[in-house]
Amino acid sequence: xxxxxxxxxxxxxxxxxxxxxxxxxxxxxxxxxxxxxxxxxxxxxxxxxxxxxxxxxxxxxxxxxxxxxxxxxxxxxxxxxxxxxxxxxxxxxxxxxxxxxxxxxxxxxxxxxxxxxxxxxxxxxxxxxxxxxxxxxxxxxxxxxxxxxxxx
Ligand SMILES: C[S@@+](CC[C@H](N)C(=O)[O-])C[C@H]1O[C@@H](n2cnc3c(N)ncnc32)[C@H](O)[C@@H]1O
Numbered sequence: 001x002x003x004x005x006x007x008x009x010x011x012x013x014x015x016x017x018x019x020x021x022x023x024x025x026x027x028x029x030x031x032x033x034x035x036x037x038x039x040x041x042x043x044x045x046x047x048x049x050x051x052x053x054x055x056x057x058x059x060x061x062x063x064x065x066x067x068x069x070x071x072x073x074x075x076x077x078x079x080x081x082x083x084x085x086x087x088x089x090x091x092x093x094x095x096x097x098x099x100x101x102x103x104x105x106x107x108x109x110x111x112x113x114x115x116x117x118x119x120x121x122x123x124x125x126x127x128x129x130x131x132x133x134x135x136x137x138x139x140x141x142x143x144x145x146x147x148x149x150x151x152x
Pocket of ligand 1: 005019049050051052053054055056072073074075078098099100101118119120121124125
């Protein structure tokens, strides 16, 4: 699937399944929202590494109505879906196209990041790339990562 993320049809198919292919997904997103609730996000920003079609971002933006969200993904197709899904949050969302395997060259908008998280994305990276991606949490005051391998 890794290379299919760039394919608009495959991206739309993944989006239509709403992440239900992962049985623990709902629980993971609930845990993520609970952790974010302790992060005093207020009108600060959160960084979503691998925003995809914006499914998790939508939940976060609805739950934290003053927060800004910066979503990073390397797939133009997924970012287009995210852009449509998150239209109603215009002004609070910025989407950045970037390969997280090269996270050290990632440039995100200047903001007070209160949390960084990643759902069902970092497992696509090699161990070395994952380590680099995790280091971006230094940009967030209370880093939170959630993947299908756990939350850390
Ligand atoms: C399973 S989807 C998860 C999307 C979103 N986090 C969610 O849970 O709804 C995985 C996402 O990771 C993105 N992705 C995979 N490898 C990536 C990489 N090296 N750099 C940036 N994005 C990547 C894909 O384009 C896809 O949007």
